[in-house]
Amino acid sequence: MTFALFLAACGSNNSAGGGQDNPAETAGSANTSSSGGDSAAGDKLTIAVVPKLVGIPYFNASEAGAVKAGEELGVNVIYTGPTQADAAQQVKVIEDLISKQVDAIAVAPNDAAALTPVLKKAKDAGILVMDWDTHADRSVVELSVNQIDNQMFGEHIIDRLVEHMGDSGEYAIVTGGLSASNLNTWIDFGQSYAKEKYPNLKLVTERIPSDEKQQVAYQKTLEILKAYPDLKGIAAYSTVAPLGAAQAVQEKGLQNTVAVVGTALPTDSGPFLEDGSLDVAVLWDPAKLGYLTVYLAKELLEGRAVTDGMDVPNVGKITVASDGITVVMGPPSDFTKDNYKDFDF
Amino acid sequence: MRFSLYEKVLLAVFLGLFGLFALTAPNFLSETNLKSMMVQMPELGLISLGMMVVILTSGIDLSITYISSLSGIAVAWGLVQGWPVPLAIAAGACTALLCGLFNGFFIARIGVSPIVLTLGSMLLFEGLALRVTKGGSISGFPESYYVIGGSSVGPIPLPMLFFIAAAIVTSVLLNRTVWGRSAYMLGSNPTAALYSGIPVRRVLIYVYLFSALMALIAAVIMTSRYNSGKVDYGSSYLLLSVAAVVLGGTSVRGGSGTVKGTVIGVCIFQILSSALNLYGLSPHIVNVMMGGILIVVLVANYLSEHIKHALHDIGRVLTGKASASS
Numbered sequence: 001m002t003f004a005l006f007l008a009a010c011g012s013n014n015s016a017g018g019g020q021d022n023p024a025e026t027a028g029s030a031n032t033s034s035s036g037g038d039s040a041a042g043d044k045l046t047i048a049v050v051p052k053l054v055g056i057p058y059f060n061a062s063e064a065g066a067v068k069a070g071e072e073l074g075v076n077v078i079y080t081g082p083t084q085a086d087a088a089q090q091v092k093v094i095e096d097l098i099s100k101q102v103d104a105i106a107v108a109p110n111d112a113a114a115l116t117p118v119l120k121k122a123k124d125a126g127i128l129v130m131d132w133d134t135h136a137d138r139s140v141v142e143l144s145v146n147q148i149d150n151q152m153f154g155e156h157i158i159d160r161l162v163e164h165m166g167d168s169g170e171y172a173i174v175t176g177g178l179s180a181s182n183l184n185t186w187i188d189f190g191q192s193y194a195k196e197k198y199p200n201l202k203l204v205t206e207r208i209p210s211d212e213k214q215q216v217a218y219q220k221t222l223e224i225l226k227a228y229p230d231l232k233g234i235a236a237y238s239t240v241a242p243l244g245a246a247q248a249v250q251e252k253g254l255q256n257t258v259a260v261v262g263t264a265l266p267t268d269s270g271p272f273l274e275d276g277s278l279d280v281a282v283l284w285d286p287a288k289l290g291y292l293t294v295y296l297a298k299e300l301l302e303g304r305a306v307t308d309g310m311d312v313p314n315v316g317k318i319t320v321a322s323d324g325i326t327v328v329m330g331p332p333s334d335f336t337k338d339n340y341k342d343f344d345f
Numbered sequence: 346m347r348f349s350l351y352e353k354v355l356l357a358v359f360l361g362l363f364g365l366f367a368l369t370a371p372n373f374l375s376e377t378n379l380k381s382m383m384v385q386m387p388e389l390g391l392i393s394l395g396m397m398v399v400i401l402t403s404g405i406d407l408s409i410t411y412i413s414s415l416s417g418i419a420v421a422w423g424l425v426q427g428w429p430v431p432l433a434i435a436a437g438a439c440t441a442l443l444c445g446l447f448n449g450f451f452i453a454r455i456g457v458s459p460i461v462l463t464l465g466s467m468l469l470f471e472g473l474a475l476r477v478t479k480g481g482s483i484s485g486f487p488e489s490y491y492v493i494g495g496s497s498v499g500p501i502p503l504p505m506l507f508f509i510a511a512a513i514v515t516s517v518l519l520n521r522t523v524w525g526r527s528a529y530m531l532g533s534n535p536t537a538a539l540y541s542g543i544p545v546r547r548v549l550i551y552v553y554l555f556s557a558l559m560a561l562i563a564a565v566i567m568t569s570r571y572n573s574g575k576v577d578y579g580s581s582y583l584l585l586s587v588a589a590v591v592l593g594g595t596s597v598r599g600g601s602g603t604v605k606g607t608v609i610g611v612c613i614f615q616i617l618s619s620a621l622n623l624y625g626l627s628p629h630i631v632n633v634m635m636g637g638i639l640i641v642v643l644v645a646n647y648l649s650e651h652i653k654h655a656l657h658d659i660g661r662v663l664t665g666k667a668s669a670s671s
Binding site: 055085088092098179 | 572
């Protein structure tokens with residue numbers, strides 16, 4: 001089965017690839033394309049998936065999904081990104097991918113505006129440009145792969161928070177970084193929803209940044225707990241902020257008085273879910289997101305359309321918005337004490 | 346141009362790596378890659394030049410990348426208000442020079458240690474930048490501004506020309522002016538510098554102003570290239586610039602170091618990062634390689650100096666003379 005897919009991928013790419021190459025490069029690569037096994041590997045589609053940064057659990061999980069898709073679908077997957085969440089570094093990575101002449105680049109931008117020029121350059125070089133996880137500039141992407149609907153997700157987190165702290169009282173928000181646009185979007189949707197639906201909730205202070213670091217989130221939470229002794233809940237955004245917040249609550253023994261709800265990975269959350277210092281983690285499966293990104297890139301490269309309600313193997317049915325480029329993977333998943341062991345990311 | 350022994354070794358390392366990558370890294374010599382390397386290098390290069398001049402005086406400027414982002418934000422803010430490009434850049438220049446003056450004043454006049462003061466000003470500038478932008482980016486520039494980061498003169502990208510010009514100017518300032526020579530002297534022996542009548546405070550203030558100026562030029566290139574101004578642009582260059590300067594042969598104790606060395610150091614980091622990306626290696630490996638090369642070159646340099654001294658001492662003992670002709 002995999003072998004058949006592999007052959008199909010090679011076959012369709014032979015013609016597409018030949019058309020894109022400029023004459024000089026085709027002449028240059030002609031030497032190698034005559035030998036058997038090598039040329040087959042060389043003719044496979046190459047799809048580059050660029051995360052915001054490499055080496056954190058969330059993006060490691062999506063890497064696993066992207067790589068799995070590469071193996072199953074018979075395409076080369078390059079998963080590479082900056083080692084710090086710096087847009088300048090991310091631009092460099094993309095420039096190098098353009099030099100490498102990949103077929104598609106799917107990027108999770110650290111900063112959408114910063115990537116627009118380099119993504120235009122990629123597009124001009126004949127590369128398929130997509131975004132995943134976080135939006136890039138709409139005018140430069142052919143497809144935008146979203147894990148969830150942002151509004152639904154922002155409201156869902158507030159609902160879960162209320163479920164654990166009650167619909168009145170003081171709460172605080174700890175976020176990964178003040179400049180992360182997806183985190184800000186969820187918080188904003190959540191805030192306007194909370195104001196309307198739960199008027200007795202009181203946000204004690206502005207959202208508190210934690211530099212995408214567990215240690216920082218932990219320290220800031222200790223400070224909040226000290227400054228606001230009546231605090232009843234904390235909503236933490238970014239995959240490490242909830243862990244830091246829960247760690248602080250755990251250390252102070254406040255599991256039963258302060259509810260913590262956040263966007264964390266189930267395996268990392270395990271120890272905190274066990275004793276109730278983290279009440280619920282809300283997220284999606286990043287491995288599926290990585291898989292879906294590679295799958296859809298391959299569909300587009302091979303000239304097939306991405307349609308609403310399409311059934312993607314290993315992922316399920318996806319929705320495509322009326323603009324034709326916004327894809328949503330599905331509803332968010334809740335990870336609790338009872339189910340976190342069922343997930344391996 | 347004359348090269349010291351260390352610089353010759355460094356140049357050989359650069360040429361060796363370049364040859365190796367040209368032969369083995371796919372598309373390394375392609376026009377796209379050569380161009381993108383020349384576009385990428387100037388940002389780190391300019392910040393490294395600013396950092397080098399500070400390190401020469403046995404200081405360090407930990408706030409340099411945030412001076413860069415704060416002045417970039419000032420430029421971006423000006424542009425979004427509809428100011429003409431030169432005026433917006435002037436606003437950025439004022440911001441950068443104020444930051445440099447702030448550092449220089451406290452270090453030179455009050456005598457706060459550079460590492461502590463610039464650590465403080467780093468947080469201060471970052472905080473200001475966050476306050477102004479609320480963490481988001483400022484974008485929506487006129488088309489004419491993209492010319493700075495996006496155009497080329499012949500085959501050479503404009504940012505690269507800025508970098509070359511800045512390197513030449515820095516070299517001339519350091520070697521041919523009283524200020525430059527004083528900076529070296531200040532780094533090798535501050536007490537002697539003071540007693541020989543060098544206006545130590547003024548020299549130091551100009552050193553921090555100079556590093557802020559380099560940060561500004563880097564900021565102009567970055568805002569143009571990234572189409573926006575934001576707090577964390579270039580933040581990854583901070584420690585990388587210290588590493589490039591040290592790899593370039595500048596002594597962290599101050600007093601010695603050259604622009605040539607720093608430029609070669611920056612070039613080595615650039616071809617390493619591009620080539621390793623072309624190989625498709627994990628970005629963590631890129632950091633490991635950069636760290637590894639830095640340590641190997643520095644240890645080799647340290648050992649070779651010690652062996653030279655040891656041989657010299659043995660020679661003196663054998664000939665039984667106090668000061669052999671060396």
